[in-house]
Amino acid sequence: MTTQQLVAEIQRKKSFLCIGLDVDLDKIPPHLLDTEDPIFEFNKAIIDATHDLAVAYKPNSAFYEAYGVKGWIALEKTIDYLNKNYPEQFTIADAKRGDIGNTSTRYAKAFLEDMNFDSITVAPYMGKDSVEPFLAFQGKHTIVLALTSNEGAFDFQTKEVEGKELYKQVLETSKNWKNSENLMYVVGATKADFFAEVRSIVPDSFLLVPGVGAQGGSLADVCRYGMNDQVGLLVNSARGIIYASRKEDFAEQARAEALKLQQEMASYLG
Numbered sequence: 001m002t003t004q005q006l007v008a009e010i011q012r013k014k015s016f017l018c019i020g021l022d023v024d025l026d027k028i029p030p031h032l033l034d035t036e037d038p039i040f041e042f043n044k045a046i047i048d049a050t051h052d053l054a055v056a057y058k059p060n061s062a063f064y065e066a067y068g069v070k071g072w073i074a075l076e077k078t079i080d081y082l083n084k085n086y087p088e089q090f091t092i093a094d095a096k097r098g099d100i101g102n103t104s105t106r107y108a109k110a111f112l113e114d115m116n117f118d119s120i121t122v123a124p125y126m127g128k129d130s131v132e133p134f135l136a137f138q139g140k141h142t143i144v145l146a147l148t149s150n151e152g153a154f155d156f157q158t159k160e161v162e163g164k165e166l167y168k169q170v171l172e173t174s175k176n177w178k179n180s181e182n183l184m185y186v187v188g189a190t191k192a193d194f195f196a197e198v199r200s201i202v203p204d205s206f207l208l209v210p211g212v213g214a215q216g217g218s219l220a221d222v223c224r225y226g227m228n229d230q231v232g233l234l235v236n237s238a239r240g241i242i243y244a245s246r247k248e249d250f251a252e253q254a255r256a257e258a259l260k261l262q263q264e265m266a267s268y269l270g
Contacts, residue, residue, distance in 0.1 A: 001090050001118045002139070003206065007230050009055045009088055014266035016231055017258060018056035018092065018208065020238025021046065021078065022063045027243050029250045039067070039074035042250075044081055046242050049251035051086045053262040056234050058092040058208075061111075079115050090234070091118045092143065092208070097134075098123035104133035112140045119143055121186060121208070124170050128177050135179035141206075142183055146170050147198065149188025149211030167194075171201040184208055187226070189217020189235070195225030203228060210236045212261075219261070223268040231269065237261060 010016050023039045032038045047057065059078060064071035082089050093111040097120065098104065104122075111120045112134070119141035122131055134142040147157050147167040157167040174183055187198050189211035198207070207226055211217035212235050219235060226233055241261075245253035 003141075003230075005088075006055065006090050006206070009090070010231050011269070013052065013055055013262070014269050015053055015055055015262045016233045016235055016265055016269075017054045017261050018058050018090075018234045018236040019046070019050055019054045019241055019258065020094070020210075020236050021057055021059040021242065022238045023059075023074075023242075024063060025067070027246070029246045029248060031248060037070070037074055037077065039064070039071065040077045040081075042242075043074070043078045045251040046254050047078075047082060047086065049255040050241070050258045051089065053255070053258045054089070056090040056092060056236075057082060058094045058236055058238075060094040060238075076115055079117060083116055092234075093117040093120040096121050096123050096145065098126055098130045100126060100130055101133065104130050105136075108134045108137055108140075112137045119184065121145065124174065128173075131174070132178050135177065135182055140182065143208050144170065144174055144183060144185050146185040147187045147191050147194055149190045149217065153188065153191070168197065168201060171198065175202070184234075186210065189219070189222050192218060192221035192225060195222065199226065199228065204230070204232070206232050206234060208234045208236060212237055212240075219264055220268075223265075227268065235261070235265070 021043050023042055028042045032041050035041045059075055064075040079091060082091055095111060097107040111117045121143045122134055124131055124144045158165050184206040187207045187209055189209050209222055212219050241254050241257045244257045
């Protein structure tokens, strides 16, 4: 999916909602545990109930890897289902990979080519040669961790190095990497005070914004400081939507929570 196609979907749906498919078998409705593939059945129901309200879905690979081969199969089935039934959705492999040269190329091949995700999250700590292999995949997007939503983000990301915060150096340096026009950045909703600084460095890039909802981030603040003339935001919510109910009405309740966010987003889009 191109950036222009993503923007068109945002305008069509009046939404920049990304739904995180972080599936924990201890939290899904118990009746699904009797099915052949509980993770996929849960995801399928959530997707079918919310696809008209969301523009993106983001499975976190750790929640699938934790269940071994069965979890990996469920992830493959989920992305195949999205690509075949809802190809307008922007798909994000939340894998947070990042390693040197050939290793990164293999990570990228696994998620961007073999499973055909539109994008993948990447940790930039090892620098250019750990990220550029992801950017080499034509028509795909690489989402670099810039300023994350967790408390420990302050341990390193906001520390000054030669008079400039590290997250700012990540943003500025990454703009010089090959195929950097395909970069997006993770900026946490709980760091709303920093959005103006982020936008001063990457005014045109899309930002993937976790932390709205269960982590306490404010959608209003994210939009006020982070939105650009092409919207430029994908705001993620996972627990607040997918675990709205553990009963047989879980998909309907997930839709209700997604609708609340979509309607608020529509009000900011005008």
